[in-house]
Amino acid sequence: MDASAPPKVVKTNRFLPYWAVFQADLKQTLTSWIYRVWVLVSLGAAVGYLLYRFGAKQVGGFVQPAPEMISDLMNWVAFGSVTLVIVLTAGAICSERGTMADSVLSRGISRYQYFLGKWHARLALVLGTFFVIALLALIGSLFMLHSDSLNLAGSAIALATVGSLLVMVITCGVTVSALSSNTVVSIAIVWMVLYSAGFGLSLLPETYPSPDRALQALPRVLKGFYDWQMVSRLICGALALSFLVALGGMIGFSRRDV
Numbered sequence: 456m457d458a459s460a461p462p463k464v465v466k467t468n469r470f471l472p473y474w475a476v477f478q479a480d481l482k483q484t485l486t487s488w489i490y491r492v493w494v495l496v497s498l499g500a501a502v503g504y505l506l507y508r509f510g511a512k513q514v515g516g517f518v519q520p521a522p523e524m525i526s527d528l529m530n531w532v533a534f535g536s537v538t539l540v541i542v543l544t545a546g547a548i549c550s551e552r553g554t555m556a557d558s559v560l561s562r563g564i565s566r567y568q569y570f571l572g573k574w575h576a577r578l579a580l581v582l583g584t585f586f587v588i589a590l591l592a593l594i595g596s597l598f599m600l601h602s603d604s605l606n607l608a609g610s611a612i613a614l615a616t617v618g619s620l621l622v623m624v625i626t627c628g629v630t631v632s633a634l635s636s637n638t639v640v641s642i643a644i645v646w647m648v649l650y651s652a653g654f655g656l657s658l659l660p661e662t663y664p665s666p667d668r669a670l671q672a673l674p675r676v677l678k679g680f681y682d683w684q685m686v687s688r689l690i691c692g693a694l695a696l697s698f699l700v701a702l703g704g705m706i707g708f709s710r711r712d713v
Contacts, residue, residue, distance in 0.1 A: 472564040476572025484543070484580050493539040494584060501528055501592045525605070526673035528592050529617050537624055540581060541645050544628025546638035547573045548708070566709040574629045574701055581625055582618055589614055606679030612686055613676045616669050619693040624649060626697040630704030634711065664689035 484490050504524065548570070593610060627645050635641040656665035669689050675681060 473568040473572045476564065476569055477576045480547070480573050480576035481580060484576065487543070489539060489543050490580070490584075493536055493543065494588075496539070497536055497584075497588050500531055501588055501595075504528060505592065505595045523674050524596055525589075525592060525610075525613075525677055526670075529589065529613065529673055530670050537649070538646065540621065540624050541628050541649070542642055543581065544577050544625050545632050545641035545645050547577055547629045548632040549635045549641055550632075550638050567705055570629075570633055570701075570705045570708050573633075574626065577625050577629055578622065582621060585618065585621060586614060589617075605677055609676045609679040609681060612681060613673050615690055616673070616676070616686060619690040620666055620669070622697045623693045623700075626701050626704075630700050633704045633708035664692065 504527070593605065597605065624645075627649060628641070631641045631645050631648075632638070635644065653666050656663065657667045659665060661668065664685055666689075669686070672681070676686070
């Protein structure tokens with residue numbers, strides 16, 4: 456054996472702990488009853504609404520334009536199921552408080568990687584599920600109602616608008632979960648903060664973008680009539696605020712006791 460042989464260099468993947476947390480949280484969320492209830496309720500509402508409108512068209516000749524129908528479905532997702540999304544995200548970290556010390560402190564996983572893995576997993580799963588359901592609703596409306604009033608660019612912007620609002624909800628849920636010690640308290644805090652902020656923004660002049668005005672304008676956006684400056688301000692503002700909230704949550708989580 457050659458004693459002068461150079462030692463074997465072992466390459467380490469610094470993103471492996473993050474990827475492990477990301478995959479584990481995806482699997483855990485997919486098997487949770489809250490996620491399954493949210494998916495079943497959202498799919499049931501979309502399919503039931505499509506069938507109801509299709510039956511009204513075939514039997515009574517009552518036709519609701521596809522943009523209005525898709526807007527109703529998106530509004531339901533934004534308002535009706537937001538509580539389930541909050542419940543799904545507000546317990547992402549604090550629900551594991553008993554095992555968090557073993558996961559974060561006793562292994563080679565930094566708190567930053569742990570937080571990012573949880574946050575990105577909830578973002579990927581909730582947003583991916585929303586976009587799949589919304590696309591299925593769009594395709595179903597085109598085939599069942601034979602509507603030609605939907606605009607492709609407007610549909611993409613409408614999806615991006617609702618998606619940016621969901622990013623804000625998910626980020627607030629995970630952030631409060633990282634700073635809280637109780638899931639019920641986290642849910643209450645996120646629910647009150649989001650609804651209070653939405654109510655406050657709705658009182659501002661119309662020149663300021665707000666979630667309720669953006670959702671009310673969805674039928675026009677789906678037809679291709681939209682103010683790009685206002686829409687871009689809303690989307691960029693929601694994403695920028697989500698980033699700042701997540702950054703504050705990550706720093707706070709790195710300094711608190713688990």
